[in-house]
Amino acid sequence: MTTASTQKWNWTFDEFKQIGVDFADPEQVKTYDARQQTNIAREKQLVDRLGITADDTVIEFGPGTGAFALAAAATGAHVIAVDISKAMLDYGRSKAVGLTNIEFVHGGFLSYKHEGQPANFVVTKFAFHHLPDFWKAIALQRINKMLQKGGTFSCAMWCSHFLPIKLTSI
Numbered sequence: 677m678t679t680a681s682t683q684k685w686n687w688t689f690d691e692f693k694q695i696g697v698d699f700a701d702p703e704q705v706k707t708y709d710a711r712q713q714t715n716i717a718r719e720k721q722l723v724d725r726l727g728i729t730a731d732d733t734v735i736e737f738g739p740g741t742g743a744f745a746l747a748a749a750a751t752g753a754h755v756i757a758v759d760i761s762k763a764m765l766d767y768g769r770s771k772a773v774g775l776t777n778i779e780f781v782h783g784g785f786l787s788y789k790h791e792g793q794p795a796n797f798v799v800t801k802f803a804f805h806h807l808p809d810f811w812k813a814i815a816l817q818r819i820n821k822m823l824q825k826g827g828t829f830s831c832a833m834w835c836s837h838f839l840p841i842k843l844t845s846i
Contacts, residue, residue, distance in 0.1 A: 689811045691784035692760050705763045709741040719747035726830060727752050734794040735822060737785055738803020744767025748799075749778040756795075760784045785815035794824035805833040 722744065728734055730752025737747045739757040741764060749755045755778040759765050765780040770779050781788060785800075785807060798819050807815055820828055 694790040714743040
């Protein structure tokens with residue numbers, strides 16, 4: 677018999693469960709990369725706008741095939757690219773041959789365990805919206821703990837319910 681003291685509840689969100697397209701499939705990842713038509717110059721503009729330099733540590737959640745992570749690494753910054761898809765990480769890693777300042781880590785907003793000094797920047801582009809709202813709040817708390825005091829969190833996400841705004845401070 678199961679009692680309240682022995683019953684296990686499984687109410688946590690499984691961020692590793694794929695939503696929609698199966699990005700565990702390397703062929704899907706290759707198709708995704710071709711379809712995205714990533715503009716490296718635009719990624720570099722974001723790196724410049726954020727002010728990322730060789731002295732910085734940058735964590736990117738959901739790097740996909742690695743365009744922003746590679747642009748940030750090109751500054752000399754230490755970059756940690758965190759993704760739930762091993763195939764995406766492998767694809768990004770294949771583009772980073774010769775770079776020693778970029779790490780590819782299998783994890784997500786809720787599971788990645790940051791070690792070392794707090795990051796100067798945490799960036800996510802079009803991945804955060806995959807979390808249910810409650811888990812977004814948990815992820816934001818975790819991100820806050822990863823950032824150094826005065827660090828920058830940059831988030832671009834799909835949000836069809838509101839007009840665009842520019843958030844300058846919290």
